[in-house]
Amino acid sequence: MQVGVPFQSFRECIDPNLKVLVRIDINVPINVKEGVILDDYRIEAHAATISKLAKSGMSVVVIAHQGRPGDDEFTSLGIHWRYLEKYAGMRVSFIEDVMGPAAQGAIRNLGPGEVLLLDNVRFVSEEVIERSPQLQSNTFLVRRLAPLFDVFVMDAFATAHRSQPSIVGFPLVLPSCAGLVLEKELNAMNVFSSSRRESIVLAGGAKVPDTIKAISKLLANEAAGKILVGGLVGVIFIAAKYGANGWLRKYLEESGFGGLVNDARLLLDKYGDSVAVPTDVGVEVHGDRVDVDARKIDAPVMDIGPATMDAYSSYVRGAEVAVLTGPMGVTEKKQFAEGTEAVFKAMVDDAKFTIIGGGHTIMSARKLGYIEKIKHVSTGGRAFLQFLVGEELPALQALAESKRRFWK
Numbered sequence: 545m546q547v548g549v550p551f552q553s554f555r556e557c558i559d560p561n562l563k564v565l566v567r568i569d570i571n572v573p574i575n576v577k578e579g580v581i582l583d584d585y586r587i588e589a590h591a592a593t594i595s596k597l598a599k600s601g602m603s604v605v606v607i608a609h610q611g612r613p614g615d616d617e618f619t620s621l622g623i624h625w626r627y628l629e630k631y632a633g634m635r636v637s638f639i640e641d642v643m644g645p646a647a648q649g650a651i652r653n654l655g656p657g658e659v660l661l662l663d664n665v666r667f668v669s670e671e672v673i674e675r676s677p678q679l680q681s682n683t684f685l686v687r688r689l690a691p692l693f694d695v696f697v698m699d700a701f702a703t704a705h706r707s708q709p710s711i712v713g714f715p716l717v718l719p720s721c722a723g724l725v726l727e728k729e730l731n732a733m734n735v736f737s738s739s740r741r742e743s744i745v746l747a748g749g750a751k752v753p754d755t756i757k758a759i760s761k762l763l764a765n766e767a768a769g770k771i772l773v774g775g776l777v778g779v780i781f782i783a784a785k786y787g788a789n790g791w792l793r794k795y796l797e798e799s800g801f802g803g804l805v806n807d808a809r810l811l812l813d814k815y816g817d818s819v820a821v822p823t824d825v826g827v828e829v830h831g832d833r834v835d836v837d838a839r840k841i842d843a844p845v846m847d848i849g850p851a852t853m854d855a856y857s858s859y860v861r862g863a864e865v866a867v868l869t870g871p872m873g874v875t876e877k878k879q880f881a882e883g884t885e886a887v888f889k890a891m892v893d894d895a896k897f898t899i900i901g902g903g904h905t906i907m908s909a910r911k912l913g914y915i916e917k918i919k920h921v922s923t924g925g926r927a928f929l930q931f932l933v934g935e936e937l938p939a940l941q942a943l944a945e946s947k948r949r950f951w952k
């Protein structure tokens with residue numbers, strides 16, 4: 545943990561005599577019907593925090609969520625439990641309760657070095673309401689559970705942008721620390737934010753409005769030296785820079801993204817060369833890849849083109865930090881994974897420090913064989929973007945408040 549961070553580091557919460565409540569984020573892509581988790585990266589990451597706490601002799605209770613009420617992925621953590629055991633390399637018990645008498649009894653009876661996973665905290669209706677930390681610290685969830693613990697460890701970086709009771713409520717009533725995952729995320733982001741003009745951000749993917757907003761903030765805060773756009777985000781910037789005819793014009797009308805072209809144009813006018821836009825693209829014609837000039841698009845854009853791959857690779861060369869959020873193309877199809885592969889290669893070969901974030905980005909890095917070579921793989925999606933652009937995260941503010949209250 546860097547000097548000057550306004551909250552307690554992980555090791556300051558480690559004490560074998562204490563009972564700890566640890567909030568992790570194991571919200572993962574899941575096939576509920578078959579009880580199968582499709583990507584367990586987050587579970588593996590948080591298992592390290594849990595095993596470290598338990599091996600120190602602490603009694604460890606884990607609280608987490610899966611999905612949102614009403615969606616297909618909203619389910620019990622009974623599926624996650626075994627994955628957590630596998631990665632933590634120790635026995636984990638699980639209870640189908642969050643804060644009722646059964647959970648409270650199991651927490652009270654938990655011995656030193658033992659781990660208990662509570663069920664999906666979003667089964668408690670209070671958890672999905674976002675309010676101030678002060679109000680969240682007065683919820684039933686926090687009032688029932690907090691008295692059973694000595695300390696709280698906040699490790700759920702991917703939920704750090706939510707002002708929910710299990711994120712911001714506990715730190716106001718329990719001495720709290722950052723967890724290992726959270727510390728790693730903050731350290732990586734510190735490397736990024738201290739490099740500023742020497743940083744490159746590659747922004748692709750399909751979350752077009754969110755990513756354009758993030759790009760706008762990065763530029764306004766002078767948080768990165770250059771932004772290289774790709775994916776569907778790149779398509780909007782192509783329309784802003786070169787105009788839209790043929791397929792592109794039709795696509796903008798049908799996708800509802802037409803209104804964003806003006807936003808992209810304003811950014812290009814204001815920040816000029818700070819944003820690099822693809823000069824060529826890979827389009828799909830009868831299932832095949834054809835590379836065309838970005839001014840002459842007449843088929844669906846699926847990737848950045850070879851000239852753009854070269855240009856982007858040379859921008860990455862020598863960068864202090866290169867960040868990739870959102871793939872450069874449709875990596876699900878082999879012939880359109882070339883752009884993303886080229887920028888991954890440039891990142892790991894030529895940038896001093898590398899960071900990636902986002903579910904599809906991580907899956908692409910894994911599929912293309914780059915995941916082990918990236919210096920920091922973020923567990924966050926929206927939290928990662930929010931932190932990247934320099935916005936406050938409620939979880940961190942609550943941890944800072946906890947330090948003021950309990951760690952004089």
Ligand SMILES: Nc1ncnc2c1ncn2[C@@H]1O[C@H](COP(=O)(O)OP(=O)(O)O)[C@@H](O)[C@H]1O
Pocket residue numbers: 748749750751774775776779845846847869870871872873874875876901902903904905906925
């Ligand atoms: N040119 C493109 N056209 C359509 N979809 C694209 C294009 N480029 C990338 N994508 C899609 O973007 C999706 C990933 O975007 P996003 O969800 O923003 O990334 P992440 O999950 O890493 O944050 C992938 O499914 C990919 O197929």
Ligand SMILES: O=C(OP(=O)(O)O)[C@H](O)COP(=O)(O)O
Pocket residue numbers: 569571611612702703706924925926927
């Ligand atoms: O998966 C998460 O965030 P992400 O979709 O931004 O990666 C977090 O678990 C937060 O979930 P939420 O957006 O339902 O609050």
